[in-house]
Amino acid sequence: MNAHAPETAFTLNGRPVSVVAEPFARLANVLRDQLGAIGTKIGCDAGDCGACTVLLDGRQVCACLVPLAQAAGAEVRTVEGLAENGALSAVQAAFLAHGAAQCGICTPGMLMAASDLLQREPKPSEAAVKDALGGVLCRCTGYRKIIEAVMDAHRFAGTTAGDVCAAPAKGRAVGAAMVRADGLAKVTGTDLFGADAAPSDALWLRALRSPHARARFTLGDLEAVQRRHPGVEAILTAADVPGENSFGIYPDLKDQPVFAEGFVRYRGEVVLALVGERAAVEAVPFDDDLVTWQPEDPVMGVVAALRNGAPAIHGNRPDNVLAEGRLEKGDVESALASAEALAVDELATAYVEHAYIEPEAGYAQRIGPNGARIEVAASTQAPYLDRDEVARVLGIDKSAVRIVPTACGGGFGGKLDVSVQPLLAVAAWVLKRPVRCVYSRIESMAASTKRHPARIKASAAAGRDGLLTAIRLEADFDTGAYASWGPTVADRVPVHGSGPYFVPNVFVHSQAIYTNGTPSGAFRGFGVPQAAILQESLYDDLAAQVGLDPLEFRLRNALRPGQPTATGQVLEHSAGLAQCLEALQPHWRRLRGEAEDQNRIGNGRTRRGVGIGCMWYGCGNTSLPNPSTMRITLDRAGRLTFFNGAVDIGQGSTTVLLQICADALGLETSAFEMVLGDTDRTADAGKTSASRQTFVSGKAAYLAGRDLRAKLLRLANVGDTAEIDLQGGTLRIGDGAQATDIDLAALPVEEGGETVLSGTGTFDPPTTPLDEKGQGNPYATYGFAAQIADLEVDMELGTIHLRRFVAAHDLGKAINPSLVEGQIHGGIAQGIGLALMEEFLPGRTENLHDYLIPTIGDVPPIDIILVEDPEHLGPYGAKGIGEPALIATAPAIFGAIRHATGVKVRKVPLLPHRLLQALRSKP
């Protein structure tokens, strides 16, 4: 800040404020950095995402585009100003009650946009809500609950947080649509995300990244640059990394450098980091004084990477094949050769960006006596993986690293890899000063992992009776420059490649191929969504050939309990695809009928179509251990604490696990305090991915609750039917008319602390390794789903208007139906993006206006049918719901487009110009 900067005065939430800052400082930065109003978020700093929406003289504006000078004398209202005298505003209460906030990063912006509307129209129509909130992006919720909440807000006037967040009755938490436990902080703007807090003396870190996809480089005279820029405390390079200059998900595949060493393999790779005062590090030009480049021709796409003589991306993989997966069951070749119905096709899909609204951010600092330990606070999905990476990079013991997850503003797989963590750790360690970093939107999109682009070929066969006989599927995935989760994709696709059906003969080959593209990693579904598009399309072909309707064909082939999967695993229970399809049948008949009637009488300019997509998804790691441990303690004062290491990235694990452990123990959810994520205080719950937290950590939470309950009951020597009550330091255990009061302070303490009793639960789902033919039991359980898409195609433009989805999901048991719906809505929204709009092109779509994600106008009404076919291994019968809705969406959309127009998808996303071209070249 300039010492001569003028003073600007305005009103903030009814209070006069004045700041000394440049007239062109952006209001969003002034609010956050100078006035501490961190409820206003910055997701793009470019007017695209709306996370920074505030009211300026009563009208919504993007605070990131308003120069401070234009706020002079104005009245500014932010999320902090919504709750008055401690009472929530009606729209905040409605957001809580409707589950309209998931990760919460978009919530302040949504609330402000909604407030603008509601002050003029207290009971708005859906169209008015969509228009008013159209400038705020949400990547989690699919917008439906946000729309409901705003339309319903008028009913919540005068509601207190206590009213909305009332805990379910004792023993009734599981199955209750309780408000998320972290919801209040999200709707009041007090939740702290990666960019929202750091030690006040933290230095600023700015990473400089390669503008080339493949290049050699030489560092300039960095000391001279530093001398020319006072305020820059250090320019860090590979030479400054105290431990190993590499990281990666798999222990044997740590192939990505923290700082590149003389050679870069993708556009966006870090070459050095400037650390110091923010203004100073931002003012350093990224020019030849720092780095000189010798660009080389990059190897882009799997075709180029597999070509004979293609340059190797990594020396230890001369053929550029990072990993392969293979599955063989039965005799596919003869089944295909003797097929009565045969379908053959190909598909290409694009890079897909996670586009969480919160860019990567956090801080690191040395802690403990002599600063011998390091603490990294960052937005993450995997604190224990982060801990191990940081320890390795610093060359210190894992126990010397503490990871404190901040609130996570969306992950979807993209925050399973480290981003800011190793950079911050190195800087804070070397400089012995706290250091913070916030990626810009462009940086986040250029640097972070993506969904793997895929090229897939497949053939499938069925008999005249409509029973599937074989499928052969070969998929090449572009894994980009570094391994990340590439091997996971190669492993998962064979298991799921034949779809949720009984198919006697299956062959699947998948490979993850290194290229000079952006690294591909984990993204909701790990390759399964891409393969499912082609597999489902082929089954639609077969259905047509044998004269069956697509739903009937799927019902005939649905995998049923007792039938072996492609890996030879027999699911004895909780294989509910057939129930899902049966539940959809009446909707299907009605919608298909309506569509066909409409097309018969229509003018042909629009055509309506109704399609169906099915999926299954194994919960947890593929044939690898993935345990989770949960712990509950009860102390002398009667304080009950739930130590939960699972990171809630918006999906709601904090709430779901609390519901489970409350019922397992027999107390209300409100009886618990929670410690979340912190690796110093919670046990390893594993990463938040692969639909595993409800199933795996949920079971651990159940076991922890049961463990503590057993100990409590033993104190009173009563049976399991007894009721427990906790009142201050007194525990009352009643069995019928009898009740025993136990004074907790009189009990001996555990571990020399205050804890008198504790319960621990660990669960590792039973799996077996896959043999060389891909046979075995890779997952303990699978989620199943079937979804209908109803849409209209504009035949002149090639555009799609989505009318409705009907989604039937077998998730074992809905622990929290509201959160489950939220996952389904959000998954469908991302499936819409995958199918129709999202295509990341390195260097060209590194922002949220060229890279398109669904907006509030793109997600139609969604009807949800929950099929609860209990999974006996899971807590209260539950399994996962993180990935399923996304996977089934694109196939349903493409089935509907085919129904409307006869066009089969071969390139995804099916952008309007691609669909139009396909319509015109149709025979």
Place this chain on the structure above:
Amino acid sequence: MYNFNYYRPLSLEEAAQVLSAASDGKLMSGGMTLIPTLKQRLANPSDLVDLSEIADLSGIEAKGDTVVIGATTTHAEVADSEVVKSQIPALAALAESIGDPQVRNRGTIGGSIANNDPAADYPAGLLGLGATIKTDRRQIPADDFFTGMFETALEEGEIVTAVSVPIPKKAAYAKFPNPASRYAIVGVMVAQGPAGTRVAVTGAGPGVFRVAKMETALEKNFSANAIEGISVPAKGLNADMHASADYRAHLVGVMARRAVTAAG
């Protein structure tokens, strides 16, 4: 952070004065376009003159057979204006289709046309309606104002003060928007009235342009059928990841027909 002087004058004369005294002065209105370019250091002026406090520059008025809109009038004000909605509903709808509410609440008609983004909506609106652009120096017909990609007839230091739009007999704007920003991938304003029969296209080419063949055909017969077979060549049209030049050429035809149908 930024090394320039900032002024927020209260009159047009003062604004013109400051601007002429500056070595490299720049105007700002809503800032929606300017602020991001400053941030990316795509522009580096010596002085910034903020027009937003000059009361005379804002407002909407019906004057005889025209509607006059002040340069700093926001898109939201145009969209909500009773005058515009009743006299030139096509223009109100065009303003309503710009960006999102946040952009409409700040962005201005003067800033939009001075910037002349090849995908902006107002250039098609004003060219299609045969508007006149008023500056602190002169009046410029829309036909002469939009000279190319981000280029206008404005001279150094010239300030747009208002636009004067003749009220058409019929008009409609049809747009195929970028799904994120809502900028036009192709937008077509079709109008018939005192300024003749006009078809103006934005988004498709490097700058807004008229389609003479369509205009002639509509002059004789104002119906979608009349322009059914008329296409614009794809050569020279914009191409990007959202739409190829061929697709844009196709969209010009479809959007023009839809606009004609909507205009009735």
